[in-house]
Amino acid sequence: MMNYIWLALIAIGILTAVGTDIYESSINKYRNGVEFQALVELKDEFKTNTQLTGILKVSGEYFKNFYSLKNFNAKLITNEISIKVNQDGKGVAVLNISENTPEFWKLMAKGKGTNTDKLVANILKFEKNENGSYNVVMVFERISLVKIKQVLNAVIEYSDIAVKIAIGLIGVMALWLGIMKIGELAGLINLLAKIVKPITKRLFPDIPSEHPAIGAIIMNISANMLGLGNAATPLGLKAMEELQKLNPKKDTASDSMVTFLVINTSGMTLIPATAIAVRAALGSGDPAAIISTTIVGGFAATIAGVTAAKILQRLKIFRKELEENNETKTEVKE
Incomplete structure (x- = not known):
């Protein structure tokens, strides 16, 4: 049943992405083919057919109206730009995507699928004005199918993560299953089982x-109580x-x-080793400060669950279906 649910969710996600892309294309959300005007201040002296760097400046109001943005309050947009212009005033501009780049341009760059740290535009007009800066008219590269590309990129990314997690568990599984087998052969599991039998x-x-x-339940709970999630x-x-x-x-x-699933997922932990290690790695002044709250919270969640x-x-x-099933099995045996 879960497989069908996951399949349905994937299908819904893809269909939603396709539908969104079709809608965005119909309203030309990314202004494909539309001329964009801005101001460029070069860092070096202008030379034709030479790669030059500078700062692109755009009025926040113009940017907001150009892309029909509702929630955009910046008054002035500045972004690093590289240009190469020929004698006719035409050429290519490359916007370097950085932290200061507007989110909408970042979205456009990601929508390309490749070279997401840059946004390319064709320069149609490049003229010097009175104050020494340059007026530029350009058309950005065509952006389309942004949502479906995001879905596909996410599928690839999380597939890679899943493989890494699976491979990372091999060693842990081999170690702890081996320890469990040794404990079983040595009688340790039976001893622990007798201690906690009540x-x-x-x-x-049942x-x-x-x-x-x-034995497996006892070892799992023990690993969880020591904060060894991967081992558990x-x-x-x-x-x-x-x-x-x-x-x-x-x-x-x-x-x-x-019942076992409730205990396993309720977070009953005495020593949250993994959390302490993460806090220490991030420079916490007292990584072990969470022990008391972890114990109280974990046991409270376990008892409640x-x-x-x-x-x-x-x-x-909740028992009716199970009882009916058992009665059916009894009748079949008779």
Whole structure:
């Protein structure tokens, strides 16, 4: 079911992007083919057929009206520009995108798909005025399909991130699954299971006390309590795998799976190691200051989550389908 939901969301995103691009093209949002006037102050003496640098200056009111912007309050726009003009007063201008560049020009640069740090324009007229600066008339390169390009770029970017995360988890998964196996062979898992048996028995009454799922759950909770989120991930996956083996209805999460998920995601942490490391890396004066609030917040969230899960599990509306399924299975066996 989730696959269909994700597919629908992707389709909606693409269709929305295409629809937006068609609309923006119909109103010529980026003023393709329209002459843009500005003032250029060169840093060096003007020479034809030579690459020159300078500052482009545009009235904020003119910029706002030219692009039909509603929320734009800058009075004067200045931006670095490189130009190359021939004897006829025509040539090419390149705007360097920087922090001071208006957001709309940044959007146009990103909409190109390539060389997003520059915005190119064809110079149609370049004349010197009385105060030594130059009046320039130019037409920016054609900008189109901005939204769909953003969607495609995001898909590529996050695909790359997903691969990096997956590869990064290989070592952690191998390490902690190995530790778990060693602990299991050495009897450590069984020992821990016996120690916390009174708690796990109440939280997970459907799981046999000697089942491998108990060991994975204990190790996962331990890793989370130490703030080792990456280490807890493979253990959580292993626990869910074992819980699925006990699940009588494979397409529906069991009570134990729901309870475990609540505990796993509620943030019950004693030592938030990852958060402390990040704070230290960013120069925090007291990286460990969050420990007390993390403990209180995590335990409060865990208690609230587990309580809610247990209450909802007892409601008939949530148990009716499961009971009907069990009755059907019993009839089939008979």
